[in-house]
Amino acid sequence: ASEASDYDIVFIGGGVAGYVGAIKAGQAGLKVACIEKRGALGGTCLNVGCIPSKSLLNNSHLYHQILHDTKKRGIDVNDVKLNLTQMMKAKDESVSSLTKGVEFLFKKNNVDYVKGTGSFKDEHTIKVNLIDGGETEIKGKNIIIATGSESTPFPGLEIDEKKVVTSTGAIALPEVPKKMVVIGGGIIGLEMASVWSRLGSQVTVVEFLGAVGGPGMDAEIAKQAQKILAKQGIKFKTNTKVLKGDASGDGVKLDLEAAKGGKNETIDADVVLVAIGRRPYTEGLGIENIGLELDERKRLVIDQEYRTKIPHIRVIGDVTFGPMLAHKAEEEGVAAVEYITKGYGHVNYGAIPSVMYTHPEVAWVGQNEAELKSAGVNYKVGTFPFTANSRAKTNLETEGLVKFLADAETDRILGIHIIGANAGEMIAEGTLALEYGASTEDVARTCHAHPTLAEAFKEAAMATYSHAIHF
Numbered sequence: 001a002s003e004a005s006d007y008d009i010v011f012i013g014g015g016v017a018g019y020v021g022a023i024k025a026g027q028a029g030l031k032v033a034c035i036e037k038r039g040a041l042g043g044t045c046l047n048v049g050c051i052p053s054k055s056l057l058n059n060s061h062l063y064h065q066i067l068h069d070t071k072k073r074g075i076d077v078n079d080v081k082l083n084l085t086q087m088m089k090a091k092d093e094s095v096s097s098l099t100k101g102v103e104f105l106f107k108k109n110n111v112d113y114v115k116g117t118g119s120f121k122d123e124h125t126i127k128v129n130l131i132d133g134g135e136t137e138i139k140g141k142n143i144i145i146a147t148g149s150e151s152t153p154f155p156g157l158e159i160d161e162k163k164v165v166t167s168t169g170a171i172a173l174p175e176v177p178k179k180m181v182v183i184g185g186g187i188i189g190l191e192m193a194s195v196w197s198r199l200g201s202q203v204t205v206v207e208f209l210g211a212v213g214g215p216g217m218d219a220e221i222a223k224q225a226q227k228i229l230a231k232q233g234i235k236f237k238t239n240t241k242v243l244k245g246d247a248s249g250d251g252v253k254l255d256l257e258a259a260k261g262g263k264n265e266t267i268d269a270d271v272v273l274v275a276i277g278r279r280p281y282t283e284g285l286g287i288e289n290i291g292l293e294l295d296e297r298k299r300l301v302i303d304q305e306y307r308t309k310i311p312h313i314r315v316i317g318d319v320t321f322g323p324m325l326a327h328k329a330e331e332e333g334v335a336a337v338e339y340i341t342k343g344y345g346h347v348n349y350g351a352i353p354s355v356m357y358t359h360p361e362v363a364w365v366g367q368n369e370a371e372l373k374s375a376g377v378n379y380k381v382g383t384f385p386f387t388a389n390s391r392a393k394t395n396l397e398t399e400g401l402v403k404f405l406a407d408a409e410t411d412r413i414l415g416i417h418i419i420g421a422n423a424g425e426m427i428a429e430g431t432l433a434l435e436y437g438a439s440t441e442d443v444a445r446t447c448h449a450h451p452t453l454a455e456a457f458k459e460a461a462m463a464t465y466s467h468a469i470h471f
């Protein structure tokens, strides 16, 4: 039963999930508000996540390439210097122009932007502590929670964002640390390790599993990625647990315990990055005032249509189930609004791509070999290495491969895994193929322009259903 409401939909959180949903609702002609407490729209992704990290990844790669990879291309370069302040400025400018862009889109689509922290007073009313001081209350016929996630802390190591940092500190270090230790060899760990290693830091990644890359990455690809990154200068300690840390002195000391057989050691660093995962964020949201509960992983529980047990209150993005990815959050923003306006929505959770923006990039969509094995699926594998691709050869970028996993009987594509210079763009084609239920033969019979890296994608499909031509 809904009471008189000021807004058709109120979004709490102006991250990718919330701002995309709010724009979609505005486009549908609904009266919509979005409450955001950080003083800028775009959430983690635009402000301290996807965007600033990609700016640093791109520019640190360019720097590293100019230092180490121009001679063989016939380009002699002298006096290459790092201007970290300018690199950070370029990053900040990308961020601010994008967040302002979202503000403009709010105006264009009649979304009311409420700057402050939202907290449930009752099932339809949200109290907002305004950034500029004071308080207001707004009511929503529908309310969508999109409050995102935060870095998981490491017990006993207090984050000061200077010596002991999360990704937020790691994208804003004022100077290149001499020694950096990264706890956690997942996506954040490897992307940030790449940035600082390229800029001159001695980086060690400590990962308690036997492989890096975090959940989802195919084991064969993860192994190759680790090998290539190690060649670039990053040290890895896998199967190693950080027991405790001590940041009371000048730097930080970490006690490490190696898996069975190995020896324990203490290592020190100027900066330690804690990158052991992220957890849903609901602090100060007042969910206890309306009887909503979190599951054992602190996620807000929802049904297929993103509804909590209070049906007009929905939840999207990092704060609920599924991969913590910006494009997943974005899809949910659109779908949640469509459930409200049309009664149906669509997100295919089986076809959400993942990209690690190291060099080379790693990208995948669908299932990996371990997942297919544990599900008892009879599958076949086809691969094609970039060493056999003409464009990769001309670019002098031949590391990596494309790997297809397909149903052994029907040839339907089940997973695509790529490591290579352009993997993050190439996976879009794989995602489309998976979404359309394509077979590897469908891809193999699709004409691809020559010479492009994408031909490796086609040839891997050919190798899966019959034979590659060039390998």
Ligand code: FAD
Binding pocket: 012, 013, 014, 015, 016, 017, 018, 035, 036, 037, 038, 042, 043, 044, 045, 046, 048, 049, 050, 051, 053, 116, 117, 118, 119, 146, 147, 148, 149, 167, 168, 188, 281, 283, 284, 285, 316, 317, 318, 319, 324, 325, 326, 327, 328, 329
């Ligand atoms: P968020 O973006 O976290 O937004 C939630 C917003 O809600 C925040 O702005 C917060 O201030 C606000 N909020 C919280 N509580 C309240 C409240 N009570 N009242 C008002 N506002 C509130 N994903 C990718 O797909 N690609 C990448 O390359 C990528 N890189 C990343 C790099 C880093 C370093 C990090 C940390 C993350 C990265 N991610 C990446 C993940 C991506 O940032 C998240 O998946 C995405 O931001 C989730 O969107 P969201 O809207 O659910 O949450």
Ligand code: NAI
Binding pocket: 183, 184, 185, 186, 187, 188, 189, 191, 206, 207, 208, 209, 212, 213, 214, 215, 240, 241, 242, 275, 276, 277, 278, 323, 324, 325, 354, 355, 356, 357
């Ligand atoms: P993650 O879950 O990807 O990786 C965490 C890693 O830390 C795992 O490999 C885990 O085994 C390891 N670990 C956990 N506890 C540990 C301990 N005590 N000691 C040593 N290792 C430990 O999490 P991460 O990298 O923090 O990223 C968080 C989220 O942000 C991810 O869900 C990811 O999807 C998202 N993200 C996405 C990016 C992208 O799409 N390019 C970039 C950055 C983040």
